[in-house]
Amino acid sequence: MKTIYLDNNATTAVDPAVLDAMMPFLTTDYGNASSMHAFGGRLRHNIDQAREQVAALLHCCPEEIVFTSGGTEGDITAINSALLAQPEKHHIITSRVEHPAVRTTCRMMQKRGNRLTELPVDELGRLNLHQLEAALTDDTALVTIMWANNETGVVFPIQDIAELCRAKGVQFHSDSVQAVGKLPVNLRKTPIDLLSMSGHKLHAPKGIGALYIRKGTPLAPLMTGGHQEFGKRAGTENIAGIVALGKACELAQKDLSGENERIRRLRDRLERTLLRDCPDARLNGDPDNRLPNTANISFEFIEGEAILLLMDEKGICASSGSACTSGSLEPSHVLRAMGVPFTAVHGSIRFSLSRFTADEEIDTVCRELPPIIKRLRQLSPFSPKDRAPGAPVERPEQIRL
Amino acid sequence: MWDYTEKVKEHFFHPRNVGEVENPDGVGEVGSLACGDALKLTFRLDGQGRIADVKFKTFGCGSAIASSSALTELIKGKTIEEAEKITNQDIADYLGGLPEQKMHCSVMGREALEAAIEYYHSGGKVTKPHSLEGKVVCTCFGVTESEIRRVVRENNLKTVEAVTNYCKAGGGCGGCKPDIEAIIEEIQGQSLLDLPPDKRRSAVAEKKPLTNIQKIQLIQQTLDQEIRPALQADGGDIELIDVEGNRVLVAFRGMCAKCAVSEFTMAEVVQKKLRQFVTEDIVVEEAVS
Numbered sequence: 001m002k003t004i005y006l007d008n009n010a011t012t013a014v015d016p017a018v019l020d021a022m023m024p025f026l027t028t029d030y031g032n033a034s035s036m037h038a039f040g041g042r043l044r045h046n047i048d049q050a051r052e053q054v055a056a057l058l059h060c061c062p063e064e065i066v067f068t069s070g071g072t073e074g075d076i077t078a079i080n081s082a083l084l085a086q087p088e089k090h091h092i093i094t095s096r097v098e099h100p101a102v103r104t105t106c107r108m109m110q111k112r113g114n115r116l117t118e119l120p121v122d123e124l125g126r127l128n129l130h131q132l133e134a135a136l137t138d139d140t141a142l143v144t145i146m147w148a149n150n151e152t153g154v155v156f157p158i159q160d161i162a163e164l165c166r167a168k169g170v171q172f173h174s175d176s177v178q179a180v181g182k183l184p185v186n187l188r189k190t191p192i193d194l195l196s197m198s199g200h201k202l203h204a205p206k207g208i209g210a211l212y213i214r215k216g217t218p219l220a221p222l223m224t225g226g227h228q229e230f231g232k233r234a235g236t237e238n239i240a241g242i243v244a245l246g247k248a249c250e251l252a253q254k255d256l257s258g259e260n261e262r263i264r265r266l267r268d269r270l271e272r273t274l275l276r277d278c279p280d281a282r283l284n285g286d287p288d289n290r291l292p293n294t295a296n297i298s299f300e301f302i303e304g305e306a307i308l309l310l311m312d313e314k315g316i317c318a319s320s321g322s323a324c325t326s327g328s329l330e331p332s333h334v335l336r337a338m339g340v341p342f343t344a345v346h347g348s349i350r351f352s353l354s355r356f357t358a359d360e361e362i363d364t365v366c367r368e369l370p371p372i373i374k375r376l377r378q379l380s381p382f383s384p385k386d387r388a389p390g391a392p393v394e395r396p397e398q399i400r401l
Numbered sequence: 402m403w404d405y406t407e408k409v410k411e412h413f414f415h416p417r418n419v420g421e422v423e424n425p426d427g428v429g430e431v432g433s434l435a436c437g438d439a440l441k442l443t444f445r446l447d448g449q450g451r452i453a454d455v456k457f458k459t460f461g462c463g464s465a466i467a468s469s470s471a472l473t474e475l476i477k478g479k480t481i482e483e484a485e486k487i488t489n490q491d492i493a494d495y496l497g498g499l500p501e502q503k504m505h506c507s508v509m510g511r512e513a514l515e516a517a518i519e520y521y522h523s524g525g526k527v528t529k530p531h532s533l534e535g536k537v538v539c540t541c542f543g544v545t546e547s548e549i550r551r552v553v554r555e556n557n558l559k560t561v562e563a564v565t566n567y568c569k570a571g572g573g574c575g576g577c578k579p580d581i582e583a584i585i586e587e588i589q590g591q592s593l594l595d596l597p598p599d600k601r602r603s604a605v606a607e608k609k610p611l612t613n614i615q616k617i618q619l620i621q622q623t624l625d626q627e628i629r630p631a632l633q634a635d636g637g638d639i640e641l642i643d644v645e646g647n648r649v650l651v652a653f654r655g656m657c658a659k660c661a662v663s664e665f666t667m668a669e670v671v672q673k674k675l676r677q678f679v680t681e682d683i684v685v686e687e688a689v690s
């Protein structure tokens with residue numbers, strides 16, 4: 001049985017060309033780029049080249065890129081630095097739907113005595129920028145808001161947020177782990193101060209990422225020690241990972257709009273078919289402002305882990321926001337923040353595609369899923385009569401305060 | 402993915418006795434949509450008082466479905482007296498074991514059985530097992546003190562984490578962890594000082610007196626972070642109207658009437674949370690508009 005991998009927001013396959021590019025640095029070229037001898041020292045050139053490749057994808061200067069161990073490290077570095085480098089400020093603004101890397105770190109900073117504002121989202125997962133504006137104060141050290149949501153794919157208006165923060169002179173960090181490679185990013189146009197990205201979401205391996213630090217933004221490093229990465233991130237460079245990330249960025253840039261248009265069409269077909277063929281299914285997240293590769297669908301009255309197990313039997317990989325799969329006893333904080341009713345939150349499935357997703361794979365999923373949903377519905381004691389009366393099944397258009 | 406035994410997988414992929422028995426002698430319904438799992442068990446007795454027909458319907462994960470299926474196989478052909486003796490451990494054993502974090506699925510099975518037997522004894526008048534009545538300790542999942550006592554005793558549980566695995570209590574906001582700890586300590590008669598420090602963390606211990614402003618801020622924050630998201634998930638909302646001393650006036654908006662723990666008034670639930678997070682002597686009142 002062939003695996004159909006629709007969990008690309010969790011991680012992606014390493015592109016064969018990326019593997020080829022990094023392989024020499026795991027075998028023959030194992031030197032340390034900081035060494036005085038040529039065997040190591042010449043590898044500096046490969047790091048520089050990768051930095052240029054990343055900068056080209058983000059439209060920034062290579063010196064503004066610092067390699068990290070991944071998205072999490074970039075997020076923590078940014079949040080930590082904003083407070084340390086601006087010791088007179090003690091307030092962070094974030095959203096309620098951030099990845100745990102940001103959410104948990106912000107809450108930890110709150111426990112240490114800082115003030116935290118977590119902005120709500122509406123039923124479609126959208127922010128209200130008036131609320132953001134109202135929350136900004138002279139004490140605000142950082143606004144940290146993700147570019148695209150990993151669970152729903154909802155894309156935030158980052159241009160507007162960045163301009164607002166710039167106008168108020170507040171540092172702005174964006175966890176852009178899900179956006180880079182899926183959306184055009186142009187840091188010459190978008191005044192973001194700090195941006196984190198991760199290799200394994202765009203066909204590089206796990207454990208490598210980058211933090212963009214706009215020129216002039218003060219940075220207090222998280223990793224202190226050696227002088228690597230302009231003194232902003234100590235530790236012997238992960239050359240193989242860095243080269244891989246560079247290559248992955250180059251590949252992502254090649255046909256960004258064409259590839260993503262193809263993925264979007266596949267995603268739309270998957271979504272339309274499932275919503276048509278499975279009764280009591282609903283889409284989660286703003287349909288108009290979404291990553292092209294993500295579909296988050298709730299199958300009401302059944303539970304996500306059970307759906308995933310039956311899908312797994314057919315070789316189909318996806319993920320769920322149900323309590324049983326979240327690693328805790330509570331369902332996805334993202335869907336809860338959007339007010340997705342309990343009838344739907346536990347049965348949410350996220351499908352995330354990539355450039356390796358084939359047409360026939362989508363055909364198979366469209367065919368295999370409806371019987372799975374039907375089978376679990378027959379087991380379930382619940383049905384539409386168990387919806388709370390008046391619960392928001394259709395989403396109101398206005399933004400909730 | 403969870404590490405399920407072959408038996409669990411087998412019962413999940415091919416569940417036995419799915420459906421509802423017609424004209425049942427016993428009906429047990431436990432769990433809820435909000436909590437993420439629910440089980441409806443129905444059975445009918447034959448002339449000799451043995452469970453002749455038993456069926457289930459389950460909303461839940463793989464192990465919840467497997468546990469329900471196992472339960473029906475375990476009690477089929479048994480008398481009520483025999484069935485009454487079945488514990489959650491029997492269900493787990495029948496399946497060759499369950500992952501620790503999934504033990505609550507076996508407990509849900511035992512609770513449904515208890516509820517169905519209660520229904521049988523009362524001729525359909527009582528539909529809840531005794532253990533699900535009384536004082537609620539965990540307001541996030543609506544778990545009572547007697548239920549916690551029971552899982553601690555029957556499974557010889559020694560940590561709050563284990564209690565959470567077995568009945569979900571403490572798995573939400575975590576505010577009731579000190580209460581659960583106290584219950585464990587009492588039952589196990591063991592000083593918690595024997596446990597590693599991270600297991601005996603006590604949230605109430607370090608509370609200092611609050612200034613009025615701090616108190617109002619903390620109340621607002623607790624409402625925002627601990628209470629509002631749950632209400633909004635059900636299409637409702639809460640608003641802080643006023644704070645006078647320890648009297649907190651709130652108003653409910655939208656649809657809060659039908660909430661996860663409908664046996665208690667919303668004000669009681671809010672009060673319990675505020676007592677956990679702010680101060681012990683808070684009294685919550687609902688503003689009438």
Ligand SMILES: Cc1ncc(COP(=O)(O)O)c(C=O)c1O
Pocket residue numbers: 009010069070071072073075099101146148149150175177178198199200207209
């Ligand atoms: C939005 C978002 N932020 C951060 C991360 C963490 O990235 P990493 O796994 O590279 O640490 C992820 C992925 O796991 C993510 O989706």
